[in-house]
Amino acid sequence: MQRFLYCAAPLLLGLLSGCNEPLVGPELVVVPAGLANYHLPGSSDVQEEALQEFSIMRRQVSQAEYAMCVDEGDCPALETAADERVAQLPAVGLSWQDANAYAAWLSRRSGHRYRLPRHGEWVLAAASAYIDEAPTVDDPNNPARRWLAEYAQRANRERLPETLKPFGGYGSNEYGLLDAGGNVWEWTDTCFSRNAGDFCGIRIAAGRHPSVLAEFERDPTSGACSVGQPPTHLGLRLVRDD
Structure with a gap:
């Protein structure tokens, strides 16, 4: 398994500044081209997205990896x-x-382009770990019935334990992707908006079910912008484009 390589001596001395050697990025899995089918919150329409082959991190970004970015002054x-x-x-x-x-x-730091996945990419990569829940009620003449049914559906979802598990604790799927159905939801770059525009302040966090959250949200349990049963934790997993 690939791991992050960085200047060992400066790290031991607690001096990460000035360490400019390229990082070897995390292990990736290749997701073959395919169709991603999913429902977005508040909609009874099935979204179908045709995707080309892409590479995504096998696991989520670790605490140690994010801490390196903080230490170098690039991450909050x-x-x-x-x-x-x-x-x-x-x-x-x-x-x-x-x-x-x-x-x-x-x-x-690595010389490769990493980015957040789109929601469709995440769904395709998660494969069997993703459970798409269609609305239980769909009355085009009375959308309020669907909204109420969806709210009840979300509120009744099983709450996952808060304790974090080591990577692989929630298993792997057919592509070798770890923990896609675990207790850490992952940010996507997909905007949740009925009117597409230049500004988007609401994004979809992907997990066992999609969750709609404000870009600044760190604690999904605060209830600031989440509807129904919120994600347990918010983390990330990146796609590599080159």
Whole structure:
């Protein structure tokens, strides 16, 4: 398995500044071309997205990896409870803005272009780990019935435990992707908006079910912008384009 390689001596001395050797990025899995089918929150329409082959991280970004970005001044520091540095646990307590800062840092330090996946890409990569829940009620003459049914559906979902598991604790899917159905939801770059425009402040976090959250949200349990049962944790997994 590939791992991050960086200047060992400066790290031992606690001096990460000035360490400019390229990083060897995380292990990737290749997802073959295919169709991603899914429902978005609040919609009874099936979204069908044709996708080309792409490469995505086998696991989520770790606490130790995100901490490196913080130490080099490119990523915002996390809240105290989330500011850990364990190499085998996912980094959580991340906003969409934090996730993009990390992607930009990793791209610069590795020489490869990393980015957040689109929601359709995440669904295709998650494969059997993703459970698409269609609305239980769909009355075109009374949309309120569908909204109420969907709210009840979300509120009744099983709440996953908050304790983080080491990578692989929630298993792997047919592509070798780890923990796609676990207790860490992953930011995507997909905007949740009925009117596409230049500005988007609401994004989709992907997991066992899609969740709609503000870009600045780090704690999904605060209920600021989440509807129904919120994600347990927010983390990230990146696509590599080159």
